[in-house]
Amino acid sequence: MKDIMELGKYIQERESYSPLKILVKTPRNPGKVLTIDLNLNSEKKFDYTGVTIQEFRSDHQEKYLYRRGSSRGSDITLSAILIDPSTTFNNKILGWFQKKWQEKAKTQIGLSEDEISLLKTIHDCLELQGEKIISDLKEAKNKITSDKDQKKKNILVTLNINDNKSEYLIGEHTLMKSWLKKETFTKYYKKYGTESKSQGKCYFCNVEKEVYGFVTDLFPFYTMDKKTFAPDLDIERAWSGYPVCSECVLYLEIGKEFLEEYMRYIFYGHRYFLIPKFLLPPTQELVDEFLDIFRQKTWEAARSISIDRKGTELRRITNDENEILEILSEESNAVAFTFLFVSKPQASQMVIDLVIPDILPSRLHQIYQAKEAVENISFLKGQPDFLQEFTFGVVRNLFPSTYYDKAFLEITRKIFTNKFIDEMYIISQIMRVIRSSAYDREGRFNLFRIINHAIEGIMLIYFLNELGILTRHYSQSSKKTKRGVLTLSKKYQQLAEQIKDFFSTNGEFFDSPAKRACFLTGLLTRRLMDIQNKERGSMPFWNKLNALRLNETHIKALLGKIIQKLKEYDANYPSFGVIEQLAGEDFIAAGSDWHLPEDITSFYFVVGMTQGYAFGVFKKDQKTEDTE
Numbered sequence: 001m002k003d004i005m006e007l008g009k010y011i012q013e014r015e016s017y018s019p020l021k022i023l024v025k026t027p028r029n030p031g032k033v034l035t036i037d038l039n040l041n042s043e044k045k046f047d048y049t050g051v052t053i054q055e056f057r058s059d060h061q062e063k064y065l066y067r068r069g070s071s072r073g074s075d076i077t078l079s080a081i082l083i084d085p086s087t088t089f090n091n092k093i094l095g096w097f098q099k100k101w102q103e104k105a106k107t108q109i110g111l112s113e114d115e116i117s118l119l120k121t122i123h124d125c126l127e128l129q130g131e132k133i134i135s136d137l138k139e140a141k142n143k144i145t146s147d148k149d150q151k152k153k154n155i156l157v158t159l160n161i162n163d164n165k166s167e168y169l170i171g172e173h174t175l176m177k178s179w180l181k182k183e184t185f186t187k188y189y190k191k192y193g194t195e196s197k198s199q200g201k202c203y204f205c206n207v208e209k210e211v212y213g214f215v216t217d218l219f220p221f222y223t224m225d226k227k228t229f230a231p232d233l234d235i236e237r238a239w240s241g242y243p244v245c246s247e248c249v250l251y252l253e254i255g256k257e258f259l260e261e262y263m264r265y266i267f268y269g270h271r272y273f274l275i276p277k278f279l280l281p282p283t284q285e286l287v288d289e290f291l292d293i294f295r296q297k298t299w300e301a302a303r304s305i306s307i308d309r310k311g312t313e314l315r316r317i318t319n320d321e322n323e324i325l326e327i328l329s330e331e332s333n334a335v336a337f338t339f340l341f342v343s344k345p346q347a348s349q350m351v352i353d354l355v356i357p358d359i360l361p362s363r364l365h366q367i368y369q370a371k372e373a374v375e376n377i378s379f380l381k382g383q384p385d386f387l388q389e390f391t392f393g394v395v396r397n398l399f400p401s402t403y404y405d406k407a408f409l410e411i412t413r414k415i416f417t418n419k420f421i422d423e424m425y426i427i428s429q430i431m432r433v434i435r436s437s438a439y440d441r442e443g444r445f446n447l448f449r450i451i452n453h454a455i456e457g458i459m460l461i462y463f464l465n466e467l468g469i470l471t472r473h474y475s476q477s478s479k480k481t482k483r484g485v486l487t488l489s490k491k492y493q494q495l496a497e498q499i500k501d502f503f504s505t506n507g508e509f510f511d512s513p514a515k516r517a518c519f520l521t522g523l524l525t526r527r528l529m530d531i532q533n534k535e536r537g538s539m540p541f542w543n544k545l546n547a548l549r550l551n552e553t554h555i556k557a558l559l560g561k562i563i564q565k566l567k568e569y570d571a572n573y574p575s576f577g578v579i580e581q582l583a584g585e586d587f588i589a590a591g592s593d594w595h596l597p598e599d600i601t602s603f604y605f606v607v608g609m610t611q612g613y614a615f616g617v618f619k620k621d622q623k624t625e626d627t628e
Contacts (some may be wrong), residue, residue, distance in 0.1 A: 001219065003338060004278045005204050007234050008255030010287045020177060022445055025067050025257070027081055030056040031153025032144050033064070034082060035160035036133055038125055046125035046161075051136040053144065056156060065171025065180055074098075076183050078170045079158040083233050085137035088157060089130065097123045109182045115175040121418055122159065123169075155341045159399040183248055188212040189239070196238040202245040211247045214239030218252050219350060245411070265320045267341070268396040270353060270409070275338040278359070284336060293327060311431070317371060318393045329364035336360050339416065352410045363416065370466040378505055379458050379607075382614055387455045390463055394456045397425075398433050420471045421464055428599045430457035434606060435548050445542055447529065447609075448583065454606040465508065474600055484555050497579050513589035514552070514596055515604045520583035521555050522608025524562045524576060530612060531571050541565060550602045552594045559583055 011017070033054040038046040069075040073095055080092035086485045097119070098104075105119065107110040126133065137157065156330050159170040170176055189212040196213030203211075213236075239434060244252070276290055303489040316323050328337065341354035374390045376378075392412065399408035407429075410546075412422050430453065438451040460589035464470040504509045510516050529539040546554055563580060593603070 001252070004219075004255035004259065005277050006255075006278070007258060007276065008253065010282075011254050011258055012251060013293065014284070014291065018251060021064055022253050023180055024061050025066055026058070026061055027056075027066060027154045027156055031150045031155055032056060033156045033158065034137060034140050035158055036126075036137075037160045038122060038162070040161075040163040044121070046121055048125055048129040048133060051133070051140045052160065053140055062170075063169045063172050064156060065169075065176055066156060066158075067180060067184065069491060069517045077176055077180050079156060082137065082141060082155040085141060086134050089134050089137060093157065093159075094123075094126055094130065097126075097564050101221040105179075110184065111175050111178065115173075118173075119175070122161075131428050136413060160492065176567065179291060185212070185249070187217055188215050188244070188249055190214075190216070192235055194236050196236050198239050200239060200243045200245075201254040202248055203243050204244065207245065211239050211243035213240070213242065213247050215242065215249055215252065218249075229606055251322065258291075258294075263291050265318070265323060266318065267318050267412075268392065268404075268408070269402075270341050272339050272341040272354075275340055277336050278340065279334055281338060282334065285564060290331075290335065291475055293324060296324065296409065296490065304535055311514045313424040315368065315371070317367065319391070319393055325364055326368055329455060331362050333360045333362055337364075354413060357414050359416050360433060363418065367415065368461050373466045374462045376458050377453070377458075377462055378502060378614075379610070381460075383455055383610075389451060390459050394459050394463075397456055398430055398453065398460060404429075414469065415464070418467070418469060420469050422476070422597070423461070423464075423470050423472045424597065426460060426464065426470075427457070427603045429469065430454070430460070431548065431599045431602050431606075438548065447539065447542075450548075450606065451610050454603075454610045459601065461509075473594060475535075484616035491573050492578050495575055496582065499579070499582060503612075512594075513586040514594040514601075516584035517583055517590055518550075518555055518596075518601055518604035519608035519611075520579055520586065521558050521562070522605040524566075524579050524608075525558065525577065526582070526609040526612035527607070528562050528565055528569075528571075531566075531569050533628070535569065547607060548602050549598055551598050551607055552596065552601065555601060555605065556587060559587070 012022070016437045024237040035052045035054060036051055039049050041047050064079050065077045065083075066079040072091075074080075074092050075096070078096055082088050082089055098456065102116055102120070105116050109117075141155060144155060158451075161168055161170055163175070189195055191214045195402075197210060200209065202210050208221045253354045259273050259275065265272055265274060274294075278286070315326050316325070317325060336358040337360075339354070339356035340352065343351045343353055371390045375388060377402050380388045395411055395415075396408060399405075399411065411421065411608060413419070433448055434457070437453055438446060440446050440449075459471065461540065501518055510519065525541065525545070529541050532539050532541060541562075544558065548559075559580070564574055
C-alpha cells in the first residue's frame, strides 16, 4: 500500500492533479454521452425537453463528474453508465434521490437551502416524466448501438440544466462537486453502521491530523463487517490500526487508478499488478521515464521502445501481449518491483493470491538470459517452433489447471526470488503430466502429447539449472564409458560421433552411464514405434512400456525386446546397430545398481523418445551398410 501511495504522490507532483480531478473517474471505453435536458419554466419548475446525443470529451470529465458507486444502488453523482435504460434511470438517476437525501445534503454535505430546493425540483421533474425519459433513452441507445463501432462502447448518462441564466451539465454545479468530495471521503470513515475517524498520525505521512479507519475499501483485501476471526475488534477504533489522512487517500486513489490502467497484467489465468518502488529518492527524470514506460499500453508501442533501445524486438516470458518485463530488465537497480497477484471472487472483495516483493531489474535480466540459453540448447533443434521458445507457459503446462495453481504460483515465486527448487519434485511432476497425457479423451494413445510435455520438461529443467536454483540429488560425476570399436562405414561412424558429442555438450544433464542408457533405449523405442505406426497404423510396443513407470529392470529388458522387434520388421538398420552398441556399453558401465528413482529413469527414457529424428543420418537410413 505504501508503494502505491508513493506512486500516486509522484504522479500528482508530476501532473498537478486537482483534488476534483483525482476523484472523478473516466468510464471504461467511453463512446457517447446522453443528456437528459431540463429547462426551468416561469413557475420555477423544470420541464423535460428530451434526450440529446453528444460525443464523449475527455476534457469534460470534471463536467460529467462521473464516479461509480454501489453496483446495486446509485452512483456518487447524477451521472451513470447506461446499461438497461429502465434500470439505469430508476436505480442510478432516480435512485440517487434516497429517502434521506435531503437530510444528508444539509447535515453531512452542507448544501444551502437554495441548492437543496434545486435538487428537489429536479427530482420532481424526473419522477413525473420517468416513462417518457426511459422511452427516449431506449430510442437514443438503439440509434447509437446500430453503429458497429459504437456497439461495445459505454454510454454515459447525465443531466443538462437550463435555468434561463445559463446552461450547464449537473456536474458543473458547485452543489454536485461538494457532494462528490464529501461522499467520497465519507466511505473511508463511515461504514458498517458506524464511524471510524479521529485525530492521529497518518500511517503514510506520519503527520498528526484527522485520519480515517476504513481506507481498506480502496483495496478490499479484508473487511471488518464480521467479527468471526476477531471478536474483540472495536470497529469504531479501526482508525487506530490503519490511520490514513485525506491527503494520502487521494494519493492512494491516484496510484490505484494508474495501477488499474497501466500496470495490470495477465499471467496464465491469474491477474497481477506490477508495482514499482524507488529504492532511493528518485530524480524527476527517473520518475518520468518509468511512468512513460508503463503508459506504453500496447504491445506494438512497447515493442517500438525495445527496438529503439536495443535494435531488437521485445521478447515475452508470459502470455500477456502488453508485457514489458524485458524493457524493465534493462533498467538500473534504482527501482524494484512487486508482483501482486490478486483475484476477485466478488466485486466488493479482493483476494491476494501471491506477493513477490522487491524484484530488481538485474533479476529480470538473469531470467531473460536463462530463457535465451534454454532456447539455444541442442535438445530443441528440429522441434516445432512452438517448442523452441521458453516462457512461463512451459511451467503452466506442467502444472496445469486449478488443481496445481498453488504449486504453479510457488514455482513462479521461487524463480523470481532465486530460491532453490528440488529437481526430483520437478521431474516427478513432469512424469505425472506425461503419464496422464498418454491417452486422449477417447482413450487413444497419443505419442505427440507425450513428446511435447517431455520437451517442455527438458526446457524447464535446463532453465532452472541455468538460473542456479535446481537442487539435484541424483547427479553424479560423469563416468566415462569405455567404448568399443565400431566397424562401420564413415556415415555411421559419424552417427556415433554425433551421439557422443550430444552427450558431451549436455554433460551436466547426462552425468551417468545409467541416464545415457535410458536415453538411448528411449531413442530406439521411438524409432521402433514409428516403424510400427507406418506399417500397421498402430504402436503396440507401447504396451511393453509399463505405462512409463520404468525402473532399471524394465530398461534392461527393453533393449533386447527392441532388437528382436526390429528384426521382425526387417528394420534393424546399421544406424540402429550403432545405438544398440552404444547403449550396451553404457549398460555395462552403469553396473547392476543404478540408484535412480523410477521417475528419473522414466524421464530420461522419454527424453530419448523426443530425439527420434535429432540425428540427421536417421532421415536417410538404409537397410544395408553404406560402403562409402
